[in-house]
Amino acid sequence: MHLILVISLLISSIDAIIISQVHRSSLFFTNSSCALLSNITLPAGASIQSCIWQCAHQDQCPTAVYYHDNRTCLMFSEDCQSGNITSSGDVRASVICYRRNLGSNNQCSPRGWTKTGYMHVARRLPTASVLSNGKVLVTGGFNGGISQNSAELYDPSTGNWTMARSMSVARSSHTASILSNGTVLVTGGLNGGGIYLNSAELYDQSAGSWTMTGYMHVAREYHTASILSDGKVLVTGGFNSAIYLNSAELYDPLTGTWTMTGNMSVARGYHTASILSNGKVLVTGGQDGGIYLNSAELYDQSTSTWAMTGNMSVARSSHAAATLLDKTVLVIGGCCPLNSAELY
Numbered sequence: 186m187h188l189i190l191v192i193s194l195l196i197s198s199i200d201a202i203i204i205s206q207v208h209r210s211s212l213f214f215t216n217s218s219c220a221l222l223s224n225i226t227l228p229a230g231a232s233i234q235s236c237i238w239q240c241a242h243q244d245q246c247p248t249a250v251y252y253h254d255n256r257t258c259l260m261f262s263e264d265c266q267s268g269n270i271t272s273s274g275d276v277r278a279s280v281i282c283y284r285r286n287l288g289s290n291n292q293c294s295p296r297g298w299t300k301t302g303y304m305h306v307a308r309r310l311p312t313a314s315v316l317s318n319g320k321v322l323v324t325g326g327f328n329g330g331i332s333q334n335s336a337e338l339y340d341p342s343t344g345n346w347t348m349a350r351s352m353s354v355a356r357s358s359h360t361a362s363i364l365s366n367g368t369v370l371v372t373g374g375l376n377g378g379g380i381y382l383n384s385a386e387l388y389d390q391s392a393g394s395w396t397m398t399g400y401m402h403v404a405r406e407y408h409t410a411s412i413l414s415d416g417k418v419l420v421t422g423g424f425n426s427a428i429y430l431n432s433a434e435l436y437d438p439l440t441g442t443w444t445m446t447g448n449m450s451v452a453r454g455y456h457t458a459s460i461l462s463n464g465k466v467l468v469t470g471g472q473d474g475g476i477y478l479n480s481a482e483l484y485d486q487s488t489s490t491w492a493m494t495g496n497m498s499v500a501r502s503s504h505a506a507a508t509l510l511d512k513t514v515l516v517i518g519g520c521c522p523l524n525s526a527e528l529y
Contacts, residue, residue: 222246227256233279240281253277301344306335312361314369314487316390322349324371324388325356332357332377336388352395352451354384358406364438365416367391370398372420372436375406381425382406383442385436399442411466413486417445421468421484424454429473433484433491446489451480457506459514467494467529469516472502477520481529499525 201500203447209426222245223298227235233251236258240249245439246260254277282363311333315321319528325332334355337346352371359382369388376382383404386397401420408423408430418436422429431452449468456478466484470477477500501519508514 222260222262225260227258227259229256231256233281236279237281247282249281251279251281253279253492275310300341300345304339304346305337305348306333308333308357310357312359312371314361314363316363316369317367318390320390322361322369322388322390324352324361324369325359325374327357331355332375349388350393350395352388352396353386354382356382358418360410362410362412362418364412366438368437370410370418370438372410372418373401373405373408373423394409399436399440401436401443402434402445403430405430405454406453409468411455411458411460413460414464415486417486418460419466419484419486421458421466422449422453422456422471429454429471430454435468447484447489447491449484450482450493451478453478455502455520457504457516459506459508461508461514462512467506467514469506469514469529470497470501470504470519472520477502495529497529498527499523 190508204282209428222243225239233253236251239258240246240260243260245262248261250259250261250297250503251257257315280290304323306325306328308328311326312324313321313326319341321341322336323339324336325334327333331353334352334353336349337351338349339346344523356371356374357401360372362370362372364370367390369390370385371388372385373382381404383402384397385399388395390437404425405420405423406425406465409421411419413419419433420436421433422431424429424430429447429452432445433447434443436443452473453468453471457469459467459469461467461483461513464486466486467481468479468484470479472478479497480493481497481499482491484491497516499519501516504516504519504523506516516529517526518524
């Protein structure tokens with residue numbers, strides 16, 4: 186049977202409550218995003234009180250675990266209620282819950298979602314780009330079926346949104362790419378009135394301004410844009426006036442101009458494009474008319490050519506793709522709707 190000891194100490198100098206639960210246990214398992222702060226072996230003759238004081242004098246420590254048999258004190262940046270201890274033989278351990286400033290909630294929150302500030306404009310199919318100053322630039326999108334030219338900035342330090350200067354052109358279903366010089370390149374999309382766009386513009390975060398840049402050769406929406414290792418931007422496929430496109434083109438930030446490059450083997454929109462570790466671009470799925478695609482192909486920037494690669498197990502459109510740390514590409518979901526996922 187576990188022996189449970191509850192100790193409440195009022196310490197006026199540090200204004201704290203410490204609760205100690207003694208268990209026969211060897212591990213403290215956390216289930217939030219907080220990490221182990223330190224692992225200290227206390228000197229001979231030390232007791233749980235020494236571990237309590239170690240945690241009390243560590244600003245980021247609301248929880249400590251003391252192992253009585255070897256005088257080890259583990260300190261966590263996490264509320265003890267976010268973890269648990271399990272029975273393990275004859276090892277005695279105590280979980281110490283420490284709260285600085287009575288009544289406060291100075292504890293690390295478990296993983297989860299919290300609401301933040303609302304945008305000034307409701308929008309569907311906008312873009313979001315993380316700038317070098319940490320703010321997030323959101324551009325365009327639909328509102329009530331009308332394409333927007335408005336843009337706004339989210340500040341993570343305050344959770345607030347502020348309006349930025351509007352784009353020169355209202356657009357939705359467009360792309361946004363952060364260039365090596367920190368500017369944001371916005372391309373194509375759909376304008377109000379069903380006009381497909383070949384225009385592109387640049388956002389300068391230092392000036393907070395937009396300037397038009399070179400026009401794409403083909404107007405397109407639901408396309409992709411990928412930044413290559415040489416700094417150029419590869420735009421692929423998309424949709425234009427009931428026609429799905431297999432064309433691709435390159436934007437050169439040094440000249441502000443577009444040049445056509447090799448066509449994809451398959452016309453597609455609503456697809457994904459992922460940069461691989463070898464510099465090639467993997468394009469997956471999408472649709473061509475009412476046909477959903479499971480095909481995938483690779484763009485080689487050294488030769489400006491495309492080559493087909495293995496098909497996905499499932500045909501997908503409007504899906505998502507993420508390059509993982511092990512360099513594989515995770516493809517998830519898609520129309521209509523899918524909960525499957527696969528790795529390339």
